[in-house]
Amino acid sequence: MNTSPVWDPAREIVVDPDSPEPRYFQVARQLHAAIEGGRLPAGTRLATELDLAASLRLSRPTIRQAIQFLVNQGLLVRKRGVGTQVVRTKVARPLRLSSLFDDLAGLGASPRSQVLVNQVEPADADTAALLEAPGLARVRRLRRIRSAGGEPLAVMNNYLPDGLVDPADEDLRDHGLYQLLRSAGLRLHSAQQEIGARLATAEDAALLHEQPGAALLTMQRTTYDETGRVVEYGRHVYRASRYSFNLSLTNGLR
Amino acid sequence: MNTSPVWDPAREIVVDPDSPEPRYFQVARQLHAAIEGGRLPAGTRLATELDLAASLRLSRPTIRQAIQFLVNQGLLVRKRGVGTQVVRTKVARPLRLSSLFDDLAGLGASPRSQVLVNQVEPADADTAALLEAPGLARVRRLRRIRSAGGEPLAVMNNYLPDGLVDPADEDLRDHGLYQLLRSAGLRLHSAQQEIGARLATAEDAALLHEQPGAALLTMQRTTYDETGRVVEYGRHVYRASRYSFNLSLTNGLR
DNA sequence: GAGTGGTCTAGACCACAGT
């Protein structure tokens, strides 16, 4: 017995064949909105692919493309012989490679950066190795204090190959580094992160309004673009009393 | 000018149309192997989709499905009007939802668990809330010390709804919890993790061979199955001097 | 203009789940 309701989308989803937006994406977007908006509650069974295709006057592959898009995001689950259901998990967003700035902005915490260092320097061998660019002559070094609500949260140190971006201090004050990199036309592809912990030194403590010996989170990250170049290397410390890393993971669970 | 070599796969990829393995997957698997094995070096341009289809005697949509599969994994990059290239990043695995046990086993560190608690208890209101099951009467509680190379690494506390699994202490000693859950037929779907840091209490210190006040990493995780049920909630502490979290992220970079 | 991936169609047969 299956008592789950079946949702008929034909009344709610409208596809404009003349729109430049792909039809599969129009369907996926409106389906996504219906799920997020609660009009398609968790557990709802979708109409079959053939029914959807008939209702929306699209071919089945197009419908499948739309559904697959949402399955990849973890919003829908398909089972052969059974049907397609809305996943019951509340937040099913895939893990994003995000920056502290984006995270805080998403929370409405009005993040700010105080720029301590923003300059191009000769690259020593260690730094060049971290950027995986052995012959690199010059690097841009950034050192910022990130605050929210008037309280310091983190000290962030970044190294970038010279020439990628040339941000003014004001840019860094109001925008995340990732945002600036994307604006410069870079396509970020992947990153390696290492998250650890250590005790605050006297210098950490002074910058972060903590006591020496307080618990700090550390994060080191190397970010790559599509061509495999290192775009940025960062070493950051966060006040454990005021910050933690939150990850939403879907798919590929081992 | 484009000096990138173009790889002709016809010599290396063999598709058996009578195999139960889907054809698109046969192509994707062998392409994946060629990339991992170095026969398809980073930066190589693939033959066009039409050429591949002709060479392998498959239709273009099937070829596209194979390529899309690897694009989703971050191994290939497609650009309209240009072509498909092997990504230059070394490690482009998507972030996996993995357990400490899996991580250590992958490193050949021969992880072991000492089981301190493995029993079913009445569920109090707080625990039921953590498992998002308000009426829950009984929970299984686990408390384990995870060690590798004779040194303790972490103290792990888990809560599971009663009835999902009934592991013997020996199972827990030699297998990760995720492994046991999958063996029980559960399909893990997503998880929410929070990573933080704090100082070691006297109890932490005794269990982990650390000094009180040492830096510890903390991780809390809620794991969901496909139907949205909470499968497991865990609160763990790790010795920051001997452990850190390593994440490989691809796609969805913000 | 030539070549590439992006989208779309209208079918077909198969594998699996539930009855």
Added chain:
DNA sequence: CTGTGGTCTAGACCACTCT
């Protein structure tokens, strides 16, 4: 058995990139 999603084909036209 019926219904579902999974796979596959052989075309078509469009949008973008580079020359």
